[in-house]
Amino acid sequence: MSVDKVKLPADADAGKGGLIGTLKAMPKRVYHSVFRFRPLPKTHMERSQAVAANFFLHIHSAKTTERALKFRTTLGLGLISLYLFIILVVSGVFLMFYYVPSPDAAYDRMLDLRGAVFFGTFLRNLHRWSAHAMVAVVFAHMVRVFLTGAHKAPREFNWVVGTALALMTLLLSFTGYLLPWDQLAYWAIVVGTAIAGYAPVIGEDLRFILLGDYTVGGEALLRFYVLHVVVLPTVLTLGIGLHFWRIRKDGGLARPDTDEE
């Protein structure tokens, strides 16, 4: 399709009415340049096209099986994991405006969040509880998938992607745990990274790479911060995209071949 041949809906009136006509036609032209369909599509055809033509919706197929929509099929756990991740990204970005990853400043910033920042306590609470919830819900999702046999062929690889996403969720939560720089954070990371040190041969080196030092200090705080706000969220976002794309490519949600239930 050559671009110059595509007629915009408003082209019938193009050039009429001079400047006033151009201005009058503008709202419609702008709307049509962004959306190809009316705000609330009515016919089956329009509704299918509305899904396919929208960047954010086209991860879905135009039609969904009634089975997949039943709550008991999935318990909504995968979607809840995604929603918690979205809440975490949004609240996390707001928290970044107030946070300084330095042993001298981090804890004072926590006190500022509590005492001086508008909605600061709410933001931090929301971020922390959502993080705990995400770890729990991701593992509940894993249990659901296994107990419904949804990890079996042809969905094996998406299960592997999922387990990698679960491990990354743990790492995200763990790296965030250090950031408040209070006693709870500090000693949890001391204990947690000590476990990494128990690995044979590479254990001590692994721990050193993680902490940037032999003890938990400023270097560890900076490393955990960069991993927490840049590296892990980026990788997790890409992984989630792959995970969702594979659901479609593997034939949608797992379902029995026959009508047996």
Add this chain to the structure above:
Amino acid sequence: MSDEFDRPEHDRFPSGSSGKTYGLMCTVDADAPAVEAKPEKSVQSWPAAFIRELLLFIVVVLVLSLIALYFDAPLEEPANALHPPNPAKAPWYFLGLQEMVGYDAFWGGIGIPGILAGLAMLAPYLERKKGGEGVWFHSSRILPNLIFITLFVTLGVLTVIGTLFRGQNWAFIVPW
């Protein structure tokens, strides 16, 4: 703006210079994917799926907001490398590991968790027998489900013990 949309589809989106609105179809000698498949009951994703997804999103945001309003995140004294708390505990999801480390450092912290992670990753390749896809607790999958539940519950119990039942010097305590 409804007048624009009420025009026929091909009028709004001309398919090319010729204005052709038909395509050439042909038949091929091959297995069709739909042979012997029963028609599936399906509905338009718009609005059936999207309205449910939006509702779930609103519920999740509301629930977490309410929790965040009424329960404050913990904040203890500033970090002090010279004053370790007794006991010092990892985040709750690692307390199962920490509990196992209490018995054996290598096997508890690295060996068993590594084997479990490996088993989890390989699960769909280990379980080759077909059947039971998409069905809760399918009768043909009793053994895999039993193994999975046993491992998960064991890890869960260890996590609860590590979280609630361990006090000073990692001694067993009763939290009430």
